[in-house]
Amino acid sequence: GEDVEQSLFLSVREGDSSVINCTYTDSSSTYLYWYKQEPGAGLQLLTYIFSNMDMKQDQRLTVLLNKKDKHLSLRIADTQTGDSAIYFCALLQGNQGGKLIFGQGTELSVKP
Amino acid sequence: DGGITQSPKYLFRKEGQNVTLSCEQNLNHDAMYWYRQDPGQGLRLIYYSQIVNDFQKGDIAEGYSVSREKKESFPLTVTSAQKNPTAFYLCASSTGQLPPYEQYFGPGTRLTVT
Secondary structure, X not given: OOOEEEOOEEEEEOOOOEEEEEEEOOOOOOEEEEEEEOOOOOEEEXXXXXXXXOEEEEOOEEEEXXXXXXXXXXXXXXXXXXXXXXXXXXXXXXXXXXXXXXXXXXXXXXXX | OOOEEEEOOEEEEOOOOOXXXXXXXXOOOOEEEEEEEOOOOOEEEEEEEEEOOEEEEOOOOOOEEEOOOEOOEOOEXXXXXXXXXXXXXXXXXXXXXXXXXXXXXXXXXXXXXX
């Protein structure tokens, strides 16, 4: 089945850029998403990218998609302590009515 | 104020009891979803519903049941057949008919079974 992999932890200094990576096995996914989860809370959709795009920018967030290598990344510019959270990448499974498969999440720690 | 509500936030049950988790949305979304989250793992889909009176099994449906009698409500019952029910349960909704299926999540219910 589909597999989505993320590294578990990332630590950066406030003001630096953070890059969170995700690799996947199913190249047929049409939409790829990034979600943020703060402690004890639900998930918040940050952004998504359609599979025919290479890059999408939204304020401090930049998503890069390399379909050949099946690699998705999320760059957060000027990282703040409020960005500390778990970040999940997710892929839409075929066109089956919104079925998403999630990576295990990357815990981002931002140190002052 | 539009959104998804889940209640209660914390729930404690004894082994062998069925328990029902509530999920309500006032976003007028057609589709609703239930996920389970375990520590250090991503979300796994339990059930989803694209329209009232219809629902499909996700990847880990065994030991769970759902109903979708109203558009705004999608309750999840954790039955005594679920072997390891202690987890964080998240409900989501989306417009449902076409991609990108932007899913909006509720705050979650943490279920502890002893």
